[in-house]
Amino acid sequence: MSNKLVIFDLDGTLLNTIGDLAAGCDHMLRLRNLPTHSFEDYCSFVGNGIMRLVERALPAELRTSEYVAAARRDFVNYYIDHIDLYTQPYEGMIELVNSLADEGVKLAVASNKFQAGTDKLINKFFANTEFVMICGNREGVPLKPDTALVDMILEAGGVNKSRCVMVGDSAVDIQTAKRAGIISVGVSWGFRSRQELEEAGADYIADSAEQLKEILSTI
Numbered sequence: 001m002s003n004k005l006v007i008f009d010l011d012g013t014l015l016n017t018i019g020d021l022a023a024g025c026d027h028m029l030r031l032r033n034l035p036t037h038s039f040e041d042y043c044s045f046v047g048n049g050i051m052r053l054v055e056r057a058l059p060a061e062l063r064t065s066e067y068v069a070a071a072r073r074d075f076v077n078y079y080i081d082h083i084d085l086y087t088q089p090y091e092g093m094i095e096l097v098n099s100l101a102d103e104g105v106k107l108a109v110a111s112n113k114f115q116a117g118t119d120k121l122i123n124k125f126f127a128n129t130e131f132v133m134i135c136g137n138r139e140g141v142p143l144k145p146d147t148a149l150v151d152m153i154l155e156a157g158g159v160n161k162s163r164c165v166m167v168g169d170s171a172v173d174i175q176t177a178k179r180a181g182i183i184s185v186g187v188s189w190g191f192r193s194r195q196e197l198e199e200a201g202a203d204y205i206a207d208s209a210e211q212l213k214e215i216l217s218t219i
Helices: 020-030 039-045 050-059 065-079 095-102 113-124 148-157 171-179 194-200 209-218
Strands: 005-008 107-115 133-137 164-168 183-187 204-206
Touching: 005 065, 020 039, 020 050, 020 065, 020 171, 039 050, 039 164, 050 209, 095 107, 095 133, 107 113, 107 209, 113 171, 133 148, 148 164, 148 171, 164 171, 164 194, 164 209, 171 194, 183 194, 183 209
Parallel strands: 005 107, 005 164, 107 133, 164 183, 183 204
Antiparallel strands: none
16 A cells, blocks of 8 residues: 555645634734624635635735735734634544554645644644645645645655545645646535535545545545
8 A cells, every 4th residue: 555645635624624714814804803704704715825815804905915915924823823722633534544554555735724834733633643745835836726735745755646646625626636637536524515526526525534435445
């Protein structure tokens, strides 16, 4: 199994982070006396990095580059210190990751969350798991659905593309996998709908960690 590589998205795939993301945005908005948003709104805002999350949370008339950058700083300053108040792993995902590692499957994370936040969450919830790479949003590297993060991971893992799988909860992850020429598996428990995954052309869709394990065992 050491010639197989599974790349996981983070938010909405390994971890349910929406509560803390929403709290961070609400904090930023309240600082500016701006209206906050619903849980459903925040689920639709995430997936393209913190800058886009903050931008989408702001009223359209305030979405200048300067205002968004300042709002992002306020969000990050709050979020990095409160990143795990509500965040929890999805049912069965820690056990799945550990099982794959025990079988010799190479593991990696490719997230559009900023690198420091990605590292902090992985180190908390998957501290005993060895990853080929833990890739978050970093300066000079474009976000998914660009393939830059996947390309970096493939090079570090030394695995043929035919033996690499991308697992994620959104069309962004499926598009990333397609552009990189690797297998895509959508998970239906995240922030986006099963319909979105189907329309994006996911090769497989899993409705539970157990089903995901079965899918990965056949690839």
